Amino acid sequence: MWSFIHKLGSPPWFFRFGGNLVRWLLPVTLILLLVGAFWGLLVAPPDFRQGNSYRIIYIHVPAAVVALAGYYVMALAGAISLIWRIKMADIAMKAAAPVGAVLTGIALVTGAIWGKPTWGTWWVWDARITSMLILFFLYLGVVALFEAYENKAAAAKACAVLSLVGTVNIPIIYKSVDWWYSLHQPASIKFTGESAIDASMMYPLLLMIVAFYGLFAVTVVMNMRAELIWHHRQSSWVRQWAGFE
Amino acid sequence: MYFESIAAAMDMNGHGVYVWLAYAITVSLLVWLFWAPARQLRVRRLWLIAEEQRRLASEALRSGATPPHDHAADGRSSSMESSG
Numbered sequence: 035m036w037s038f039i040h041k042l043g044s045p046p047w048f049f050r051f052g053g054n055l056v057r058w059l060l061p062v063t064l065i066l067l068l069v070g071a072f073w074g075l076l077v078a079p080p081d082f083r084q085g086n087s088y089r090i091i092y093i094h095v096p097a098a099v100v101a102l103a104g105y106y107v108m109a110l111a112g113a114i115s116l117i118w119r120i121k122m123a124d125i126a127m128k129a130a131a132p133v134g135a136v137l138t139g140i141a142l143v144t145g146a147i148w149g150k151p152t153w154g155t156w157w158v159w160d161a162r163i164t165s166m167l168i169l170f171f172l173y174l175g176v177v178a179l180f181e182a183y184e185n186k187a188a189a190a191k192a193c194a195v196l197s198l199v200g201t202v203n204i205p206i207i208y209k210s211v212d213w214w215y216s217l218h219q220p221a222s223i224k225f226t227g228e229s230a231i232d233a234s235m236m237y238p239l240l241l242m243i244v245a246f247y248g249l250f251a252v253t254v255v256m257n258m259r260a261e262l263i264w265h266h267r268q269s270s271w272v273r274q275w276a277g278f279e
Numbered sequence: 280m281y282f283e284s285i286a287a288a289m290d291m292n293g294h295g296v297y298v299w300l301a302y303a304i305t306v307s308l309l310v311w312l313f314w315a316p317a318r319q320l321r322v323r324r325l326w327l328i329a330e331e332q333r334r335l336a337s338e339a340l341r342s343g344a345t346p347p348h349d350h351a352a353d354g355r356s357s358s359m360e361s362s363g
Contacts, residue, residue, distance in 0.1 A: 067309075076282060077280055085294055086295070087294040090302075136308050136311075140305050144301040253316065260316045260319040
């Protein structure tokens with residue numbers, strides 16, 4: 035276990051491990067996404083109140099769930115970077131930020147499109163939606179901050195602090211539908227107690243959530259590999275990979 | 280299968296526009312998410328190869344031997360072809 039964690043910090047080892055991971059996880063993720071989308075769009079029954087517009091749930095909820103979980107991953111990498119100064123944690127943080135931003139963007143855009151036929155408006159300044167918008171800006175802030183510094187160590191430090199401070203927002207997003215009177219519906223799937231969603235709709239939703247987790251893992255590892263190559267372009271293992279030496 | 284025809288699946292009782300628009304935007308963003316790092320890795324590999332050719336060419340010049348023809352250009356074109 036410890037030797038595995040130790041190896042994760044080794045750039046050439048991680049580059050190879052990540053390449054193998056992407057090779058099998060990428061096709062699995064794509065198949066899950068296709069099956070889940072087909073199931074949700076064409077097989078599952080319509081909602082008895084919202085009709086067919088609810089089918090947006092199969093991308094909206096997975097994108098939002100993984101955007102929130104991904105923020106914890108990014109903040110954890112930030113904490114590791116601050117405490118132990120591990121370069122790999124900086125690279126993981128930098129790789130996770132754009133993926134999280136895109137997922138949050140998907141949740142916001144699909145939510146707006148879903149809101150139009152359901153609530154009669156594209157946008158409301160509601161607690162859930164506003165806190166999600168803040169999450170979007172936090173992700174974009176980390177992306178921009180990495181680019182703003184010449185000094186890589188200083189950039190990683192600033193990004194780590196920003197992402198750690200931003201974690202305050204995550205429980206607010208989770209609890210926003212309970213704390214404030216909101217247009218947004220509360221969670222349908224519960225770990226404890228009965229879920230407020232029928233099995234015929236829940237299975238494709240769970241499948242899509244798993245698929246989006248896979249998508250997050252694959253794209254973050256792909257970003258990390260591209261970053262590692264650049265970071266270590268003077269090293270012999272990169273030169274070997276590129277085909278000389 | 281819930282829908283009886285392709286037209287019914289497109290229309291979704293009037294909600295089709297919203298549902299298909301949401302899926303189309305999501306698909307295009309996800310395609311970009313997968314494509315961007317794959318392209319970045321490819322571009323950086325080509326840059327490394329080109330940089331290595333430049334280094335070799337300048338070393339050859341410095342050692343005094345006049346190259347019979349432009350090795351750098353040769354190397355660059357052949358390496359571009361081999362890596363697709």
